[in-house]
Amino acid sequence: MYFSDTVECEDLREVLERFHAAHPTPYPSGPAETIGVDESRWSELAAMGAIAPQIDDALGGAGLPFEAFAVTVEAGGAVVSDLPLLASAAAAEALVRCGESGAALLSEVAAGVKVAVALDDRCPWGTVVESGVVAREHAGSWTLTGAKQLVAADLSAQTLLVLADAGPHRGLFAVSIGAAGATVTRTPRPALDPTVPLLRLDLDGAPAAPLALGAGTDAIVADVLDRVWIGAAAELLGAAQAALDLALDVVTTRRQFGRPVGVNQAVKHRLADTHTTVSGLRSSVRYAARRVGEPDAAAEVSWLAPLVVSLAIDAAVRSANDAVQFSGAMGYTWEHHAHRYLNRAASAAALFGSADSHRETMLTRRGW
CATH class of the missing domain: 1.10.540.10 (Acyl-CoA dehydrogenase/oxidase, N-terminal domain)
Structure with missing residues (x-):
């Protein structure tokens, strides 16, 4: 079971x-x-x-x-x-x-100790293209210098996990904000979804402890990102379902011309399509989450992860758009729940990479 x-x-x-x-x-x-x-x-x-x-x-x-x-x-x-x-x-x-x-x-x-994770230079949870940080060793000690343009974290995290270029390979390092000699600057950046704060991270010779070095580091990061993407898909599934529930509640209680909005055939068909999309996403996410950790599933998980997050981004945006549209003028206000779901869905591409980029990753990993 x-x-x-x-x-x-x-x-x-x-x-x-x-x-x-x-x-x-x-x-x-x-x-x-x-x-x-x-x-x-x-x-x-x-x-x-x-x-x-x-x-x-x-x-x-x-x-x-x-x-x-x-x-x-x-x-x-x-x-x-x-x-x-x-x-x-x-x-x-x-x-x-x-x-x-x-x-x-x-x-x-x-x-419960909060740790900020800084992998790619520009996309917090996207495929790593550039690390933006260089690691240098001297007399057995390591320091990091460089910048991460976007890190999904707030100022309360006192420990950083930083991916950096270390010679011919990359390395994963731990940096303590409060450590002696730590020269770390964290600058808040504008965020479309204010519940997911973003920072710019600047390091200038910051002391760091190596956690992983050598050719195996990229494999560790890829494995971690696969799990983050499946987790992100599950999170977006929750948002998509909640936005759909909100839209359904609105069209059954909001009345125009003396009757509920939901009696209109176009509204019914739109929400039926969104329900089908969200239901399909739920099956995909649960299957992918189930396969993580199973002994024979590593290769499958490597392409399931980008697939489900691409489906989740599309489904969350569609469902949130429905909630905003069917909520009328109040759906456009910043504080309304429909707008919150839209912010969460619309920010996903900046946090994880676009749905199209994930589909390309899936196809590449499948060898197509």
């Missing part, structure tokens, strides 16, 4: 729904404002073991299948949560693959 078919999975969904209902995400009053993560909410989620449920319990996680993480981020997407679940999962997945060098930091991540 798969985890998604178990009572434990439904219990996890119910617990997360109660958590988010009791701790609603604060939302900025306008696009220029951002709100930091409420530490009490983050700590409570960590105490529930929901930050890195897919990590082995011996390493500080809950020892659950990856499907449990997909359930967690799906619940967050449904409420446009500002909790940095994807960043923490990326950090945990990377640290697991770094072995003993990442063990100490891994236990901290599972306990």
Whole structure:
């Protein structure tokens, strides 16, 4: 039996729904404002073991299948949560693959310590094209110099995982913001979705601890990104379903010319098509999450990940657009929930790469 078919999975969904209902995400009053993560909410989620449920319990996680993480981020997407679940999962997945060098930091991540992950120079969770940072070794010590144009993190993260060019290969390094001699500048950047803050990261000879070096680093990063993309697809699934539910509620309660908007055939057909799209996405995401970690699935997961995130980006944008359109003038206001779902969906391409780029990645990995 798969985890998604178990009572434990439904219990996890119910617990997360109660958590988010009791701790609603604060939302900025306008696009220029951002709100930091409420530490009490983050700590409570960590105490529930929901930050890195897919990590082995011996390493500080809950020892659950990856499907449990997909359930967690799906619940967050449904409420446009500002909790940095994807960043923490990326950090945990990377640290697991770094072995003993990442063990100490891994236990901290599972306990709720926030870690910012800086991989590609310009796209926080996209395929790495340029690292933008150079690592130099001197007398057994490493320093990092360079910049990451966009990092999905806020100023509360005190540890960075940074991908940098280290000679002929890349390396993954840990940088502590408060360490002696750390010359790190973090500059907030405008974000379309204010619940996902963005930073520019500048490093000038910042002391760093190597976690992974050599030719194997790129494989670690690719593996981590596959899991982040599947997690992102689950998060966007939550947002897409919630936006669809909102649209359905609006068209059944909003009346024009004395009758519900939803009686119009064009509205029915549009929402039926969106329902089909979201339902197909749900099946794809759950299958991909189920395959993660299975012994014979590595090659399949490598192309499933870009496929499902491309489907998720398209579905989330479509569903959010429906919610805005059917909500009328109020759907265009910044504070309305329909607009929040639209911001989350529209920002996905900047965070993860465009749907078209992921489809190209999928085709390349399939050898087509």
